[in-house]
Amino acid sequence: MSAIEDKFAKLGCDNAPGQEGRQKKVDLPLIGDKIDGVPVDFSHGDVDAHEPTPGSLELFSEGYAIGGHQAYTEYRGAGALREDLARKLAAFTGAPVSADDGIILTPGTQGALFLAMGAVIGRGDKVAIVEPDYFANRKLVEFFDGELYPIHMDYMKGEKEGKAGLDLAELEQAFRDGVTLFEFSNPNNPTGAIYSREEILEISRLAEKYGATVIVDELYSRQIFDNREYTHLRAQNIVNPDNLLTIIGPSKTESLSGFRLGVAFGSPKLITRMEKLQAIVSLRCAGYCQYVFRNWFEEPEGWLDERVKAHQAIRDDLLALFRSVPGITVRPTEGGSYIFPHVEGLKVSIGDFVKILRTQANVTVTPGTEFGPQFTEHFRLNFSQDPKKAHDAIVRTLEIIQRYR
Amino acid sequence: MSAIEDKFAKLGCDNAPGQEGRQKKVDLPLIGDKIDGVPVDFSHGDVDAHEPTPGSLELFSEGYAIGGHQAYTEYRGAGALREDLARKLAAFTGAPVSADDGIILTPGTQGALFLAMGAVIGRGDKVAIVEPDYFANRKLVEFFDGELYPIHMDYMKGEKEGKAGLDLAELEQAFRDGVTLFEFSNPNNPTGAIYSREEILEISRLAEKYGATVIVDELYSRQIFDNREYTHLRAQNIVNPDNLLTIIGPSKTESLSGFRLGVAFGSPKLITRMEKLQAIVSLRCAGYCQYVFRNWFEEPEGWLDERVKAHQAIRDDLLALFRSVPGITVRPTEGGSYIFPHVEGLKVSIGDFVKILRTQANVTVTPGTEFGPQFTEHFRLNFSQDPKKAHDAIVRTLEIIQRYR
Numbered sequence: 006m007s008a009i010e011d012k013f014a015k016l017g018c019d020n021a022p023g024q025e026g027r028q029k030k031v032d033l034p035l036i037g038d039k040i041d042g043v044p045v046d047f048s049h050g051d052v053d054a055h056e057p058t059p060g061s062l063e064l065f066s067e068g069y070a071i072g073g074h075q076a077y078t079e080y081r082g083a084g085a086l087r088e089d090l091a092r093k094l095a096a097f098t099g100a101p102v103s104a105d106d107g108i109i110l111t112p113g114t115q116g117a118l119f120l121a122m123g124a125v126i127g128r129g130d131k132v133a134i135v136e137p138d139y140f141a142n143r144k145l146v147e148f149f150d151g152e153l154y155p156i157h158m159d160y161m162k163g164e165k166e167g168k169a170g171l172d173l174a175e176l177e178q179a180f181r182d183g184v185t186l187f188e189f190s191n192p193n194n195p196t197g198a199i200y201s202r203e204e205i206l207e208i209s210r211l212a213e214k215y216g217a218t219v220i221v222d223e224l225y226s227r228q229i230f231d232n233r234e235y236t237h238l239r240a241q242n243i244v245n246p247d248n249l250l251t252i253i254g255p256s257k258t259e260s261l262s263g264f265r266l267g268v269a270f271g272s273p274k275l276i277t278r279m280e281k282l283q284a285i286v287s288l289r290c291a292g293y294c295q296y297v298f299r300n301w302f303e304e305p306e307g308w309l310d311e312r313v314k315a316h317q318a319i320r321d322d323l324l325a326l327f328r329s330v331p332g333i334t335v336r337p338t339e340g341g342s343y344i345f346p347h348v349e350g351l352k353v354s355i356g357d358f359v360k361i362l363r364t365q366a367n368v369t370v371t372p373g374t375e376f377g378p379q380f381t382e383h384f385r386l387n388f389s390q391d392p393k394k395a396h397d398a399i400v401r402t403l404e405i406i407q408r409y410r
Numbered sequence: 411m412s413a414i415e416d417k418f419a420k421l422g423c424d425n426a427p428g429q430e431g432r433q434k435k436v437d438l439p440l441i442g443d444k445i446d447g448v449p450v451d452f453s454h455g456d457v458d459a460h461e462p463t464p465g466s467l468e469l470f471s472e473g474y475a476i477g478g479h480q481a482y483t484e485y486r487g488a489g490a491l492r493e494d495l496a497r498k499l500a501a502f503t504g505a506p507v508s509a510d511d512g513i514i515l516t517p518g519t520q521g522a523l524f525l526a527m528g529a530v531i532g533r534g535d536k537v538a539i540v541e542p543d544y545f546a547n548r549k550l551v552e553f554f555d556g557e558l559y560p561i562h563m564d565y566m567k568g569e570k571e572g573k574a575g576l577d578l579a580e581l582e583q584a585f586r587d588g589v590t591l592f593e594f595s596n597p598n599n600p601t602g603a604i605y606s607r608e609e610i611l612e613i614s615r616l617a618e619k620y621g622a623t624v625i626v627d628e629l630y631s632r633q634i635f636d637n638r639e640y641t642h643l644r645a646q647n648i649v650n651p652d653n654l655l656t657i658i659g660p661s662k663t664e665s666l667s668g669f670r671l672g673v674a675f676g677s678p679k680l681i682t683r684m685e686k687l688q689a690i691v692s693l694r695c696a697g698y699c700q701y702v703f704r705n706w707f708e709e710p711e712g713w714l715d716e717r718v719k720a721h722q723a724i725r726d727d728l729l730a731l732f733r734s735v736p737g738i739t740v741r742p743t744e745g746g747s748y749i750f751p752h753v754e755g756l757k758v759s760i761g762d763f764v765k766i767l768r769t770q771a772n773v774t775v776t777p778g779t780e781f782g783p784q785f786t787e788h789f790r791l792n793f794s795q796d797p798k799k800a801h802d803a804i805v806r807t808l809e810i811i812q813r814y815r
Binding site for chain 2: 051066080145
């Protein structure tokens with residue numbers, strides 16, 4: 006197998022959210038009949054149930070009406086939009102953002118993550134990521150020929166101790182071993198755990214002590230439940246700003262995924278590299294779409310509160326359902342729209358379970374192994390759904406779980 | 411310098427079209443006063459002068475109205491749109507396209523090119539590209555750690571012989587030396603030369619003989635002047651279809667660049683890899699934007715003819731201007747919107763000339779060295795502009811040329 010064949014053999018996406026339709030049909034060990042019910046796809050949020058920020062389509066049309074000036078922006082995004090966003094993101098994260106050289110608009114938060122990792126990881130560079138964490142992190146390290154250092158997060162123990170549960174000793178050992186980049190999501194994807202202030206401070210001190218770069222994916226940082234404290238790493242003023250990138254976007258809480266909008270901000274050195282990479286990857290975040298950034302952080306009065314409340318209610322309902330069944334453990338989501346149940350005693354693999362669930366109950370979830378090879382008894386669901394449909398789908402899910410135990 | 415610093419030191423974009431604003435201010439050897447005139451940016455087309463295909467914004471709105479189903483398509487694009495496009499592209503290029511596994515929608519043609527090159531080039535792989543050709547080709551080979559084999563195109567000699575002028579002996583030697591990929595644009599960017607049927611046949615035979623992969627960038631293949639013959643390589647049925655990708659998009663002739671739409675089609679093996687890569691690069695071509703593909707190849711009666719005619723008229727006007735000055739040689743554009751004048755006797759470097767021209771005459775062009783290191787007396791202009799403004803800008807350009815000779 007050639008190097009490139011090998012690379013792509015490792016890089017799978019059939020189990021990625023939304024890609025289930027491309028899986029080859031396999032014979033599954035089916036028990037019992039199908040359970041009728043409205044299909045629910047928990048692999049991503051339902052933007053029909055939780056609609057895009059009001060005025061988004063109108064802003065797109067305004068961008069289109071501007072014409073060529075908005076179609077052909079600088080690769081890092083239109084200057085006026087960068088100024089507006091730099092101001093808002095500085096206020097949100099509690100540290101300055103340079104509109105001129107400290108921010109880049111990207112095609113979605115995935116685009117920001119790709120450019121950021123590509124800007125930092127050279128062949129053979131040692132990169133620490135968290136397990137569990139967003140499935141693309143591992144794939145990106147492998148694609149850029151980095152060497153993977155998984156840092157474990159005992160999120161169930163962490164819950165009891167009021168923190169995410171990252172193994173900070175393991176992180177320091179990784180830095181000692183030569184790790185030059187630490188990338189993590191906060192709130193954590195898939196568990197919804199939020200890093201405590203102490204964890205953020207210690208991550209910062211360690212990174213700074215060893216001169217490492219830090220990329221923080223704060224995609225879900227506007228959707229925090231129970232008025233919990235959220236600590237922006239960049240506001241702590243510990244990591245050298247030239248070694249720090251923060252990533253965020255309006256695809257989740259704001260339901261703007263269909264526009265593909267994301268932002269990375271922080272280190273001018275790294276953002277310069279990201280723009281060079283963007284120039285050969287896809288030139289720019291789609292020009293007219295960029296204009297939709299204008300109402301971000303300027304939603305109608307009360308809109309964000311309502312959205313967070315609605316999600317907190319769905320979370321509470323689904324958590325209660327999961328907790329009603331022995332042998333299922335869940336950490337309550339503190340931020341974001343994910344639940345990551347641990348199901349003991351399944352007699353089928355998690356991969357087969359996910360397929361069976363879709364076949365027999367019209368419910369789509371993402372297998373835990375996408376978030377770390379050890380999560381063979383977990384699945385993830387995005388509960389940004391219609392509340393009633395989600396409730397019924399989890400009732401069906403629990404019935405299927407009982408069948409296969 | 412670390413490997414990654416070295417990689418990004420080589421990967422520049424300050425001279426890329428539209429990025430001029432980010433260049434550091436330098437002292438230029440200015441002669442004479444500024445020449446007043448409406449600014450013209452020939453680094454890309456003017457979509458205000460040549461507007462997007464009628465109905466594009468309406469289609470975007472329709473896509474938005476569909477909601478979640480259109481926001482979250484498969485990474486390779488929505489199934490129904492792929493079916494529609496596969497049919498149209500098969501008819502246009504004269505060979506079958508599989509909607510299921512032979513096509514991927516991408517964020518612009520640049521996105522298609524990045525994914526295609528990333529799907530084929532492994533570290534150390536030998537890759538042949540043309541000089542002159544689109545500036546990103548070289549950068550992509552370097553980014554993916556390939557080894558560059560430039561194949562020369564004597565386009566001025568080619569003009570006299572009714573062909574593009576590719577050195578086919580050099581191409582065969584490259585294949586003999588182990589080149590596994592040949593990538594080229596047709597019509598050629600920046601010269602506007604179209605490859606003759608004989609050249610396309612010979613490229614095909616050589617690639618097939620040596621088992622190489624071919625990527626053909628046909629971005630401008632709908633904008634052919636003087637009813638000239640255009641030969642789609644994939645219709646020749648010579649190269650193994652599993653080793654062949656064709657790239658196209660509606661950003662140029664159709665002025666849809668602000669939506670970022672592109673397509674790659676052909677080899678299922680390579681498209682599977684491209685989708686895996688898309689999953690970590692930016693997930694998908696923006697969902698609502700994808701819907702704008704619907705009116706592509708279904709423009710109103712006569713619309714495309716009018717657009718081609720309008721560009722042919724601008725070409726004729728600007729060519730006449732350039733030819734009125736001794737020591738400037740130009741091959742007439744056969745397809746696409748580029749002119750690539752060769753200017754003899756300039757006393758400043760082409761890089762300085764381009765900056766002087768912008769400073770003194772409000773005219774932006776792209777230095778020839780972006781298209782190959784040897785094009786030190788060339789610049790490229792995209793003449794998809796308002797005819798009058800473009801005419802006046804070239805008159806100013808010629809005056810500046812005379813000043814610096």
